[in-house]
Amino acid sequence: xxxxxxxxxxxxxxxxxxxxxxxxxxxxxxxxxxxxxxxxxxxxxxxxxxxxxxxxxxxxxxxxxxxxxxxxxxxxxxxxxxxxxxxxxxxxxxxxxxxxxxxxxxxxxxxxxxxxxxxxxxxxxxxxxxxxxxxxxxxxxxxxxxxxxxxxxxxxxxxxxxxxxxxxxxxxxxxxxxxxxxxxxxxxxxxxxxxxxxxxxxxxxxxxxxxxxxxxxxxxxxxxxxxxxxxxxxxxxxxxxxxxxxxxxxxxxxxxxxxxxxxxxxxxxxxxxxxxxxxxxxxxxxxxxxxxxxxxxxxxxxxx
Amino acid sequence: xxxxxxxxxxxxxxxxxxxxxxxxxxxxxxxxxxxxxxxxxxxxxxxxxxxxxxxxxxxxxxxxxxxxxxxxxxxxxxxxxxxxxxxxxxxxxxxxxxxxxxxxxxxxxxxxxxxxxxxxxxxxxxxxxxxxxxxxxxxxxxxxxxxxxxxxxxxxxxxxxxxxxxxxxxxxxxxxxxxxxxxxxxxxxxxxxxxxxxxxxxxxxxxxxxxxxxxxxxxxxxxxxxxxxxxxxxxxxxxxxxxxxxxxxxxxxxxxxxxxxxxxxxxxxxxxxxxxxxxxxxxxxxxxxxxxxxxxxxxxxxxxxxxxxxxxxxx
Numbered sequence: 001x002x003x004x005x006x007x008x009x010x011x012x013x014x015x016x017x018x019x020x021x022x023x024x025x026x027x028x029x030x031x032x033x034x035x036x037x038x039x040x041x042x043x044x045x046x047x048x049x050x051x052x053x054x055x056x057x058x059x060x061x062x063x064x065x066x067x068x069x070x071x072x073x074x075x076x077x078x079x080x081x082x083x084x085x086x087x088x089x090x091x092x093x094x095x096x097x098x099x100x101x102x103x104x105x106x107x108x109x110x111x112x113x114x115x116x117x118x119x120x121x122x123x124x125x126x127x128x129x130x131x132x133x134x135x136x137x138x139x140x141x142x143x144x145x146x147x148x149x150x151x152x153x154x155x156x157x158x159x160x161x162x163x164x165x166x167x168x169x170x171x172x173x174x175x176x177x178x179x180x181x182x183x184x185x186x187x188x189x190x191x192x193x194x195x196x197x198x199x200x201x202x203x204x205x206x207x208x209x210x211x212x213x214x215x216x217x218x219x220x221x222x223x224x225x226x227x228x229x230x231x232x233x234x235x236x237x238x239x240x241x242x243x244x245x246x247x248x249x250x251x252x253x254x255x256x257x258x259x260x261x262x263x264x265x266x267x268x269x270x271x272x273x274x275x276x277x278x279x280x281x282x283x284x285x286x287x288x289x290x291x292x293x294x295x296x297x298x299x300x301x302x303x304x
Numbered sequence: 305x306x307x308x309x310x311x312x313x314x315x316x317x318x319x320x321x322x323x324x325x326x327x328x329x330x331x332x333x334x335x336x337x338x339x340x341x342x343x344x345x346x347x348x349x350x351x352x353x354x355x356x357x358x359x360x361x362x363x364x365x366x367x368x369x370x371x372x373x374x375x376x377x378x379x380x381x382x383x384x385x386x387x388x389x390x391x392x393x394x395x396x397x398x399x400x401x402x403x404x405x406x407x408x409x410x411x412x413x414x415x416x417x418x419x420x421x422x423x424x425x426x427x428x429x430x431x432x433x434x435x436x437x438x439x440x441x442x443x444x445x446x447x448x449x450x451x452x453x454x455x456x457x458x459x460x461x462x463x464x465x466x467x468x469x470x471x472x473x474x475x476x477x478x479x480x481x482x483x484x485x486x487x488x489x490x491x492x493x494x495x496x497x498x499x500x501x502x503x504x505x506x507x508x509x510x511x512x513x514x515x516x517x518x519x520x521x522x523x524x525x526x527x528x529x530x531x532x533x534x535x536x537x538x539x540x541x542x543x544x545x546x547x548x549x550x551x552x553x554x555x556x557x558x559x560x561x562x563x564x565x566x567x568x569x570x571x572x573x574x575x576x577x578x579x580x581x582x583x584x585x586x587x588x589x590x591x592x593x594x595x596x597x598x599x600x601x602x603x604x605x606x607x608x609x610x611x612x613x614x615x616x617x618x619x
Contacts, residue, residue, distance in 0.1 A: 035419050085603050091419055092365050093602045096559055099552045100598030107592035223430045223548065226423040234419065277438035284431035288412055291424065295415040 005135055007256045008249060013141050015248020016148030020203035021221060022228040022240040023155060024196030030172045030235025030301065031192050034083060035091050037098040039225070040218025041105035042078075042197045046071045046204030047213045048109060051118040060123035067205045068198060075197020079190050087189070106215050117214035144206050151202065152241055159237060168192060172235055172301070224251075227283055231290045233297030243298060247283050254282040315613050316567050319574070323473055327466045339465055343537055345577045346472040351530035352557040352569035353479045354523045359555065360564035361487050362519050363499030367422045368409065368429025369554045372402040372524045374546025376531020378436060381448045381541035391454030391462070395532050402528025403521050405432070410520035414513060429551055436543040447542025454536055462536055472533055479526060480566050486522075495519050556598060562610025571609040 025039050049070045054063030078101070086097050122140045129136035159165035170178040171188055179185045204218070211217070228247050232239025258279040262271035290298065323342065330339040351373055358364040379398035388394065413424040442448045453462040462468045486492045497505045498512040505512045535541045544550075553576065561572025583590035605612070 029419060035422060082599060089602075091422060092359075092555070092559070095365065095367065095422060096555060097599045097602045099556070100595040100602070102595070103591040103598070104595030107589050107595065111589050111592065219548070223427060227427050230420060230423050230427065273441055276440065277435045280434035280438055281431055284427055287424070287427060291412050291415065295420075
């Protein structure tokens with residue numbers, strides 16, 4: 001029972017990180033109509049920046065802040081140099097162009113930081129366990145949950161309650177009309193992309209201490225973020241939130257408990273052969289079911 | 305508007321003749337490396353040709369085409385590991401399983417459009433990748449060595465590199481001819497029409513979903529064949545052969561060569577792999593050049609190599 005609650009918390013934590021990534025992706029797609037495969041590279045760069053700056057400053061939070069700023073800047077530069085010419089092209093061009101960017105970033109990281117992974121220690125102040133109703137849960141993971149929830153709340157307020165958010169929503173529902181009404185679409189696009197980059201960077205730097213910082217780390221999680229967006233409905237931040245938490249919990253629980261559940265039904269050798277394959281299939285099966293029932297995702301954006 | 309096979313075009317003739325004469329060169333020079341490289345190129349060109357059918361002609365941006373390479377390869381690998389060495393069993397199974405998977409993925413993903421389709425095909429391909437990585441009995445992450453190539457008793461000896469190369473080349477030419485026949489048929493017209501305007505095709509009474517699904521399954525099945533060839537070529541299968549970057553490579557080949565042109569995928573496969581080979585000799589970090597190059601090609605060289613040749617010929 002304790003294990004179940006702990007794994008649920010782990011799932012929540014993973015799901016919220018996925019949300020940070022998926023929110024940026026869905027914003028960029030919803031507003032700019034840009035398929036950005038290089039979003040995972042920004043996540044990876046966030047983690048590498050964090051590992052470097054934390055080692056450099058000797059303080060986790062100062063390093064994390066610098067890494068966030070660096071990813072944001074990188075996002076702006078990337079948007080202006082590489083992605084701007086891609087607007088208005090078809091999706092295939094986006095896929096190819098940003099696929100090229102992934103190759104570039106992976107190789108750049110290999111060139112600068114070397115092929116071996118880096119590790120970023122959990123900040124010592126947070127390297128303890130917190131007692132939540134009798135369950136000892138790592139403080140750092142709890143911090144991830146809290147920060148992600150705060151960011152989700154911040155996103156909600158920005159998008160639903162501010163003038164910038166109004167412009168973002170206007171741009172999402174009808175780009176041409178928003179432009180015709182005098183919204184500086186170019187600036188809006190840069191801002192949205194920078195926001196997405198910062199969210200990806202934040203996910204990367206927060207995730208870094210609990211896994212190895214390595215080349216290609218962005219790609220696996222990017223595909224999960226795609227699954228989240230497909231389930232949630234493209235362009236919907238609310239959908240991304242619900243789907244991300246759902247995917248995070250299902251994936252984590254599946255990996256933790258599926259082997260034991262299978263062992264109840266099957267012989268133990270059959271279960272241990274089947275379990276790893278099946279538990280990694282779980283969220284894709286989930287996606288297939290959602291697609292079969294609702295091809296536009298759980299929270300389709302109206303007018304699309 | 306009949307798409308010409310156009311084998312009379314000098315460029316195509318030179319390339320195909322060059323490919324046909326390659327083993328003569330290797331036999332004379334003893335340079336086995338070129339034959340190995342070009343066998344690989346020809347096999348991937350088959351895969352790219354199959355992708356071209358749905359991507360170039362049908363406008364379906366499938367980002368999961370490498371999954372069929374993997375499924376075809378694993379069908380051969382797993383059967384070989386279980387003691388079934390006959391190609392008469394292995395290859396039909398490879399085709400059937402790939403086709404079945406394409407049927408399931410297509411039935412789900414073709415209900416959606418645009419970016420959904422890209423993400424879904426990518427996600428399902430990645431699912432197969434993880435399943436293969438989880439198959440501990442068949443090597444898991446490390447992959448599976450195939451100790452003997454598929455046996456076609458009395459017909460052809462795949463262990464002979466030259467015979468194997470010619471088989472691959474013949475299958476490539478067959479797949480190009482097949483694509484040509486297909487796109488000039490009524491079926492192909494519907495596929496192309498649905499790329500330009502799906503709603504109009506439906507309005508004049510074509511159940512385009514079924515046509516597109518059929519094309520998707522044909523492409524997947526045919527790519528499974530390329531997978532079976534690739535497994536025989538490398539005598540090894542691993543999840544890496546269907547990692548999503550491989551799907552990206554296949555798209556690059558199609559676009560490089562020129563979408564919706566019959567010989568385009570072949571040109572694309574040759575240029576991408578030769579370019580990779582060349583760049584990797586210049587620097588270990590060759591992808592740092594290839595990446596931005598892709599972006600520039602997307603931005604400035606639409607129509608690919610085939611388009612370029614067309615422009616040269618027509619001034």
